[in-house]
Structures are given as structure tokens and as C-alpha cells.
Amino acid sequence: xxxxxxxxxxxxxxxxxPIVQRLxxxxxxxxxxxxxxxxxxxxxxxxxxxxxxxxxxxxHGQKGYHxxxxxxxxxxxxxxxxxxxxxxxxxHLALTLRVGERRIRVHNxxxxxxxxxxxxxxxxxxxxxxxFLAEMRRMRAQEEAGVSSILVGDLNVxxxxxxxxxxxxxxxxxxxxxxxxxxxxxxxxxxxxxxxLRRHIPEPAKLYTWxxxxxxxxxxxxxxxxxxxxxxxxxxxxxxxxxxxLRAARGWTQPSDHVPVLATLDV
DNA sequence: ATGGTGGCACCGCCA
Numbered sequence: 001x002x003x004x005x006x007x008x009x010x011x012x013x014x015x016x017x018p019i020v021q022r023l024x025x026x027x028x029x030x031x032x033x034x035x036x037x038x039x040x041x042x043x044x045x046x047x048x049x050x051x052x053x054x055x056x057x058x059x060h061g062q063k064g065y066h067x068x069x070x071x072x073x074x075x076x077x078x079x080x081x082x083x084x085x086x087x088x089x090x091x092h093l094a095l096t097l098r099v100g101e102r103r104i105r106v107h108n109x110x111x112x113x114x115x116x117x118x119x120x121x122x123x124x125x126x127x128x129x130x131x132f133l134a135e136m137r138r139m140r141a142q143e144e145a146g147v148s149s150i151l152v153g154d155l156n157v158x159x160x161x162x163x164x165x166x167x168x169x170x171x172x173x174x175x176x177x178x179x180x181x182x183x184x185x186x187x188x189x190x191x192x193x194x195x196x197l198r199r200h201i202p203e204p205a206k207l208y209t210w211x212x213x214x215x216x217x218x219x220x221x222x223x224x225x226x227x228x229x230x231x232x233x234x235x236x237x238x239x240x241x242x243x244x245x246l247r248a249a250r251g252w253t254q255p256s257d258h259v260p261v262l263a264t265l266d267v
Numbered sequence: 268a269t270g271g272t273g274g275c276a277c278c279g280c281c282a
Contacts, residue, residue: 011282012274036282038275064275065282113282125281213282214271257273257282
């Protein structure tokens with residue numbers, strides 16, 4: 001049966017509830033992982049997701065900043081919230097889905113953006129980002145026997161040359177500096193992950209999931225970056241049937257600066 | 268060319 005997982009940095013789940021509902025109605029994913037919910041747990045709009053056909057919801061929020069949530073049609077178990085870098089930030093949520101006979105561990109991550117200056121000695125936010133990525137090196141695709149893995153989220157790194165509009169012009173821009181891109185490729189390699197977007201649409205095709213709010217005309221300028229990712233354990237890769245980046249959502253009413261990314265597996 | 272926009276909470280911080 002087909003199984004679709006979606007990931008979306010929503011930049012306030014309460015403000016953008018109408019477009020989240022639109023995504024759920026139009027794309028009907030099985031699971032939606034949200035980042036930057038910017039919503040304390042007690043104010044999370046649970047009922048709206050229940051009404052949309054998603055009875056199983058896990059949240060990890062905080063006031064004002066960050067926050068992740070995983071919304072599912074299928075039941076899950078073993079919720080986990082890791083405190084990367086021991087900063088107290090709400091940036092990780094894991095759970096194990098039961099999909100038919102299969103068990104899938106789903107990690108939902110929001111990696112720190114890292115500020116503007118790509119020097120950990122003068123910019124504590126960039127230092128935090130590098131330490132966060134170093135901690136991600138310990139995440140293994142094959143963690144438990146008999147359990148597949150999917151890792152999604154706003155990872156705030158565009159690792160490949162064709163994940164940005166201009167490789168040369170972004171080499172000193174946070175999200176595409178060599179220290180970040182090399183670290184991300186090492187996380188993928190050492191963790192045994194498969195980059196499902198690139199398995200489906202290899203380079204040199206350009207792939208973007210984020211366009212700045214600051215551009216006059218984001219669509220015409222098209223200065224995007226691929227910051228949002230879907231990775232899986234190797235056993236799932238042969239079951240991948242489709243990948244979609246919903247570029248049109250960048251033009252929806254009161255949009256997020258990120259668009260939804262979806263992967264469909266035949267499981 | 269070193270701004271530009273957006274959200275939240277509070278008058279600045281983060282992206």
C-alpha cells in the first residue's frame with residue numbers, strides 16, 4: 001500500500017492553520033512533520049488535526065521559537081524528545097509508526113539556522129549549529145533490528161552544488177559553507193542514510209524547498225535553496241515511488257518561506 | 268549593493 005510522508009517548516013502553525021489544512025486535504029499524506037510551530041503545547045490546535053482525519057498527534061513545542069509536531073493517520077509508540085546541545089530547545093521529536101506489518105521510526109528535526117557569520121569563534125549561533133550537526137552524526141538509519149527509519153525536517157543545510165541557485169555565490173553563506181555541507185554528507189554516509197529527494201531527482205537538476213521572504217519576486221528571481229530533507233534507511237529506498245516538492249505552496253495566501261516536501265513509498 | 272520581509276512577544280530576538 002502507498003505511504004506518504006510530508007515535511008514542512010510552517011513558521012507558526014496557528015497563523016498558517018488554513019494552509020496546513022489545505023495541504024492535508026489536497027495531498028492526503030499519511031504523516032505530516034511540522035517544524036517552527038512557534039506554539040506552546042497547551043495552545044497547539046489539536047482539534048483541527050483530529051477533525052482533518054489525523055487522530056494521532058505528537059507535539060514538542062515552546063513559546064515563541066522553534067517547535068516540532070508530527071501528525072499521523074496511523075498509531076505510533078515510543079515518543080522521544082532529544083535535547084540536542086542541552087539548550088532546552090524544542091527541535092526534535094521521534095516516534096515509531098506501525099504501518100501494516102512494518103515499523104518505521106520517524107525523526108522530525110529542526111536544525112538551528114546558524115546566524116549570518118559563518119565563523120564559530122565569533123558567532124555562537126553558528127557554533128551551536130555545528131555542534132548540533134556533530135550530534136546528528138550519532139543518528140543511525142539502522143538503529144533497531146526490524147525497524148525501518150525515516151529522518152525528515154528543516155535541516156538548514158543545502159549539501160549539494162545544485163541544492164542552491166548559485167554554488168559559487170553561496171560558498172560563504174550560512175547553509176552552504178563547506179564545513180556544513182561536508183558535515184551533512186558525513187552524517188548521511190556514516191549514518192547509512194539515503195537522501196530520497198536526490199535518489200529520485202539526481203543532480204544536476206536544481207532542487208529548492210525554500211525561498212527568502214526578502215526577495216521582491218521569489219518566483220522570478222528563483223534564488224532558492226534545498227534546506228528541507230527526507231532521508232530513509234536503505235531497506236525503504238527500493239520502495240520509493242514518488243517525491244514531490246510543492247513549489248506552488250510558496251505562492252499560497254500568507255505563505256511560509258518553506259514549501260512542503262513529500263515522499264511516497266509502496267510498503 | 269550589505270538591504271530586504273515575516274512571526275512572536277514585547278519594544279528585541281530569531282529566521
